[in-house]
Amino acid sequence: MMDHGVSLKLAWRAIKQNLLTSWITVFTVALAGGLFLGAWKTNQSVRLAFAQSASGFDAVLGARGSQLQLVLNALFHLENSPGNLDWSQYEMIRDHPGVSEAYPFALGDNYLGHRIVGTIPEIFIEHQWKEGRNYQVLPPGRIFSENAKEALVGAQVAKRLGLKLGDRFHPYHGLEYSPDRKHEDIYLVVGILQATGTPSDQVIWIPLMGVQRMEGHDPEEAHSISGVLLNLKGSSGLALDVKYNKQGDQATLAWPVPAILSSFFNRFSWLERSIAALALLMALVGGLIILASLRSTMHERRREFAVLRCMGARRSVVTGSILWQSILLSFFGALGSLVVYLLLSLTVSSIIHLQIGVGVDLPLFDSAALYTFLGILLLGLLSAWLPVRQLYNSSLQEALLSSG
């Protein structure tokens, strides 16, 4: 027991005596471990967050085109709309027996870069964006009237642009903000939505007719919409898939949303693999850095070890000090990697939240963090193996004679 105490004491002193090298080692290991954990967890968490942020819809009906484009455009307010649908298409799917909810939406305008989405007020009354959760308008606000130039503002937009009840604004034409494309219409903010942690927080909602009849829009398009957000009953998705995607040629049904999102992420699998390879490379560098650090201090401590042995320290005491040094360095490196991961995940999740409105929940202490922590300790022990073996086999007398 006392031997371990002496080894630990020797290791701690060696770390303090080589403070700069020790810091560099801990920093590199922390960076490697943090990136490794980040690459591992962020990918999983982002996928999960996107799947949970589909605002409670099963499917989207839109113009003929890419299903992924429809989902990204309708539910995540990214990319452009593939085209327009006729109002009759909405009526047809609304009345289909396999459809439980259908809300038309129209896009085409923005306010200072935030998308304006035209829809019907029922979505804010009937639809549950998450099981058991309806949209809530912060009091004393209210939902817009169907025929008025009124707006209901998403929580993030209100916060970012400082919009409040009673404010008026001019929409701008197009999905991207361009100062010279201002519409003459003036909209009144009548409500602010409570935050949902979904992309709905990132848009301004106005009546469907507002977008359709906005000054400057093509009057011939007044009866068209960008798409329909849908919730389906039971297994009707299969029948609708056949009807729209396989037999029909008028519209595309993006269904099921989770599978489409999954295909989206699979597009980036090369990036995930590259990050994972980089992380493994970093882990290797971390191990080599520990090894180099131990080797360099060992060289300096050769005389110290010989003197200790001459004072009666067993081989296990001096080799134990190398092991402890490695364990301490990797322990602090592992702690540091959790800090790096925390900073990384906070940065990534806040960027995703700000840009897309998807709240990414990255848990700090879970099994992945524990495995990474233990993995770094194991790496430290492995790195110590070579110097320990070399030291264990070294001749005491030779070391004493060479140390003078």
Add this chain to the structure above:
Amino acid sequence: MVLYVPTFSLENRSQVALEGASGSGKTTFLHLLAGVLPADSGQINMAGHFLHLLGEEARDQLRAKEIGYVFQSFNLLSGFSCLENLTLAMNLGGQTDPKHALSLLHAVGLYDRRNHRPHQLSIGQQQRVAIARALVNKPKLVLADEPTGNLDPANTDRSLSLLRSLCEEWESSLILVSHDTRVICQFEQNIRWDELNQIKRGEGILQIQEGSA
């Protein structure tokens, strides 16, 4: 290094100087006595312990408890304070008594410097800490390998008298290796190394008097 010592014995509490030229094997002889190096053949009896029969771990343990070693270049542990150099030696010998270490530092006149690191001490002070460290476990045998080799005459006298008086006080035997005649002549008992070491084929017997150091 090849050496052959037919027989050598040392009385309990005696102090012996071993005189010889550099590189002639004196240090190897001390390493054999300390159990740092196992003898190829022959016997070594250290206070009832037959070193040639002990394994490495047992020799380490014996060295930690019963043998003190003073080096020419002091070899204090640079990352540790004077007091810690002593307490670490005590830990290796299975003891923990900082008060004893402090009293020993007081005896060598370095109590005020107990928290100083070796590089903050003068050469003479460093050797005095090294002497205190060698004696901190009240060893039966102290081996001093050219302990005054790096010291000026004033520090040589001071260190030597300190080493001898502490060995006397703690009832430790002392073997001091030197090539400095000024040091050698201060010992009543001195042995010429080239008389002790007879390099020829045969069975060597190293005997440190039975039942004593």
